[in-house]
Amino acid sequence: MDLDRPALTSAITKLAREAGDKILAIYEQDFDVKIKSDSSPVTEADTAAEKIILAGLKKIAPDIPVLAEESNAAGNIVDLSGGIFWLVDPLDGTKEFVHKRGEFTVNIALIEQGAPTLGVIHVPVKNTTYFAQGPGKVWRQDGDGTPFPIETRIAPDHGLTVVASRSHRTPETDDYIKKFKVAELISAGSSLKLCLLAEGKADLYPRFGRTMEWDIGAGQAILEAAGGCVETLDGTPLRYGKDGHDNPFFIAKGRR
Known part of the structure; x- marks a missing residue:
């Protein structure tokens, strides 16, 4: 599929931030916690953020199916046979969310033929976003600041x-x-x-x-x-x- 990856990355980044804002609004209030069949917790923030992301992806790329955590847990089976799909965790780190530790994220990835080729991770509490659209094309953005490139390091000799x-x-x-x-x-x-x-x-x-x-x-x-x-x-x-x-x-x- 011929995709405009820079435009797609920009749109997905904005969508992840929108979901993050909704999560933060709930985080700052009292909220209920339910336990799913796999014994993992889920809150209204998970479902509200996923609703925002699913609606946004339908507008951004209506022909690409979406595999999302809460929809999957609800029994919605997605046909992935086309080899390309969105992969969504609307609130990764629900336990950290519940315990008010701040270490939770919004995750959206594009999968093509089994490999993740585009990804966005937004950290709502820090208002920090990481996004990538292929080898060497990866950035971090803090708030509304200018995105800057990031890269891994060579492991130091001291350990x-x-x-x-x-x-x-x-x-x-x-x-x-x-x-x-x-x-x-x-x-x-x-x-x-x-x-x-x-x-x-x-x-x-x-x-x-x-x-x-x-x-x-x-x-x-x-x-x-x-x-x-x-x-x-x-x-x-x-x-x-x-x-x-x-x-x-x-x-x-x-x-x-």
């Missing part, structure tokens, strides 16, 4: 900075980390971990725990555009459109 999940740390993760010379270990929520690698603030993110495709797609697009990678344990790139949409365990690296 790696490793990021791990704040809410889903496992013994397997700790065992893997022990294999490396580690200078600093950072706990963080949501797709922010992938953003830290993409902007050269961390080097390694091992994930030995359950994730879904919508948790990772936008972050992988951003990290790969910045020079990094997300690989399964056998060294192959993480891919999308899988049955059930569960990811295998993976390792995200600042440099390939």
